[in-house]
Amino acid sequence: MSALTIDQKNTKTAALAFLGALAMLGMGYAAVPLYDLFCRVTGFGGTTQQATESDAEIAERIANSSGAKQISIRFDASTARDVPWTFRPEQVTDTVRIGQRDMAFYIARNDGDVPITGTATFNVEPEQTGIYFNKIQCFCFTEQTLQPGEEVRMPVLYYIDPAIEQDENAKGVEQITLSYTFHKSADAVEKPAS
Missing domain, CATH: 1.20.5 (Single alpha-helices involved in coiled-coils or other helix-helix interfaces)
Structure with missing residues (x-):
């Protein structure tokens, strides 16, 4: 060679x-x-779906025609260690009719002495219900900035897809937990206290 x-x-x-x-x-x-x-x-790992108003209207029509059952929704809230906020659901549980739109509220208050911008991550449990949990509007879709001492009431507009009743792995679920955790936004820059 x-x-x-x-x-x-x-x-x-x-x-x-x-x-x-x-x-x-x-x-x-x-x-x-x-x-x-x-x-x-x-919906893997409890990831919820994002829906539109028209998706919700279709789901509601299906639910009305099929006599959908009710399901309990539990709301959970936490913050990362570096976020000095009080963050909680306004109501811990609610019972909703599958396919019907419902609204939940979370309360957040900045207990720190500087403005903080946060982003909420979310999931649902049990994991197999994530594909059926549809959010139409949510504070988690955008960053939230709270001034020191500021308290806000943040809505989540959602519905449970009626298809959950045909899924062998999910149709027996009696309660779904919607969890949010606030983290400091990666883009957030804190100004030191004067």
């Missing part, structure tokens, strides 16, 4: 190794948004 042939093979191997490393790096960056998309589509 000539030296040129070995050099060509080495160059080809190095190029393939570089392309492989580049592809793995790209997959690393794509993993988070792809996983997020997967969770939103399938």
Whole structure:
């Protein structure tokens, strides 16, 4: 074998190794948004769905025509350690008719001495109900900024998809827990107290 042939093979191997490393790096960056998309589509890990008013109207018509049952919803709230807020549901549990829109409220108060911008993460338990829990409007869709001592009442407009009653893994569920945790926004910059 000539030296040129070995050099060509080495160059080809190095190029393939570089392309492989580049592809793995790209997959690393794509993993988070792809996983997020997967969770939103399938409800995996208790990820709820985002719905529109027209989706809610369709679900309500289905529920009205089928005589949907009622289900208990439990509301849960917490904050990350670095968020000095009091955060709680206004009502701990509620009973709703499957397919019917309902509204829950959460109360948040900034107990700190600087403005804080937070983002709420959320999930539902049991996990198999995530695909049926639809939020039409939610404070979790946007960042929330609270001034020192400020208290706000934040709504969540939601419904449970009537298809839950046909799912063998979810139709026997009697209570769904909707949990939120507030974290400091990654973009938030605190100003030191004067």
